[in-house]
Amino acid sequence: MRFPENLKYTKDHEWAKVEGNQITVGITDHAQSALGDIVFVELPKVGRTLKAGETFGVVESIKAVSDLYSPVAGKIVAVNEAAVGEPSMLNREPHAGAWLVKMELTDPASVNALMDAGKYSSFVESLK
């Protein structure tokens, strides 16, 4: 299980990569492993505004449906159509090529509330 140090994490098993006023969001290695073979991804339209914790899409494996939750408040500025077209990417490279959306932050400080890699890996451990 990988927990890249350069990312921030949520209890809903999403990661956020912070770059200035923008974040890139995806699902974690733990999430893709728990879901199994991912076969469907549904993402929002560019321009949609999200509250922290709001559902913005769906990831489905053969067995399960899993909602995606916005890590923080913000506006969708890009979605990864490649991941929608080839959902198995999420199993192969959840932390890189299979990012899901990019968001412009409502409040740049809001990302400080997210977990760092150490905290998230302890959190995942606590679920076992």
Next chain:
Amino acid sequence: MKQTALIEEHRKLGGRLIDFGGWELPVQYTGVMDEHLACRSAAGLFDVSHMGEVLVEGADAEKFLYHLVSNDVAKIEIGMAQYSALCRPDGGIVDDLIVYRRAKDRYLVVVNASNTDKDFAWMQKIHAEGGFQCRLENVSAKWSQIAIQGRQAETILQSLTPAKLSEVKTFRFVENTVLSIPAILARTGYTGEDGFEVYLPWAEAPRVWQALLEKGTPLGMKPCGLGARDTLRLEVKYPLYGNELTDTTNPLEAGLGFATKLDKTDFVGKAAIAAAKAKGLARKLVGFELKGAGIPRQGYKLFDPDGTTEIGFLTSGTQSPSLKKPIGIGYVAANRSEVGTKVLVEIRANKIPAEVVPTPFYKRPY
């Protein structure tokens, strides 16, 4: 949670263990897709020891089962198996099962794991009411069951048994040995592939499992969990109790007409099922293919193309690993059940186009 005799084998193989109706069983080992495709292309190995086994033995065994289940057990010879439904007097399905005839007066009845206690109590009740001269014994805790399914199944299993498996035809079985262990070897299964289900004494399962893995792995066989078992059966539209079959579904609307013999002099539920047939079935179980983006799932509602008239619901659905398409099974109003009928599946906030298609979705090419 209850465990099968193979729990340590599942752990060794890295199986992801879940609670399946009170049984600790692997949902997957390497992945549902991988296991599913291995079973379709070579073979899959399944621990199905959680299934229930009931022995029915004695002078009235045939008479009792004739009365108890929807199919005609008098028609099967020794060494034959038969699929059947266990119905309530109102025609609702208590369970679906397979009856194996071991002798003139000895049968094995195999039922769904989660229904074993309910079924056995039901059988005892019907048995007592009719005063039948036969003995019922629930041997579920004494018997393990291993299924080996796929085109390589015969070759792999043959290496462990003196039985001539090529002579065991579909829905036939032999009582022989596997690794010198007494076993029933039945050419039955739940995947749509050729293959066998092997019944053997509970504690002997690990030896047989290990030997099958050793012989089968070089041929492409993989151990398969409950996830692949579900997608494999779904692709061939085999019903699953709790999804397609419930105590409020009638065997005819569920597509079990082939196993529901209304020409029998009697069986529990016959009058109600015959009455429903005479009235005309209100709904039918059919297969769908989704034409838009999404994955059909159990419980999703079905609508007419106008988007407002609800016409049914899905009982199962998945992304088909073999066909690479979203497929589903569900009940629709009988007048919407023709192949080619266009419907909408409600998936979250959207209604996605789908079409009634011929089933099985997948047919084995050999």
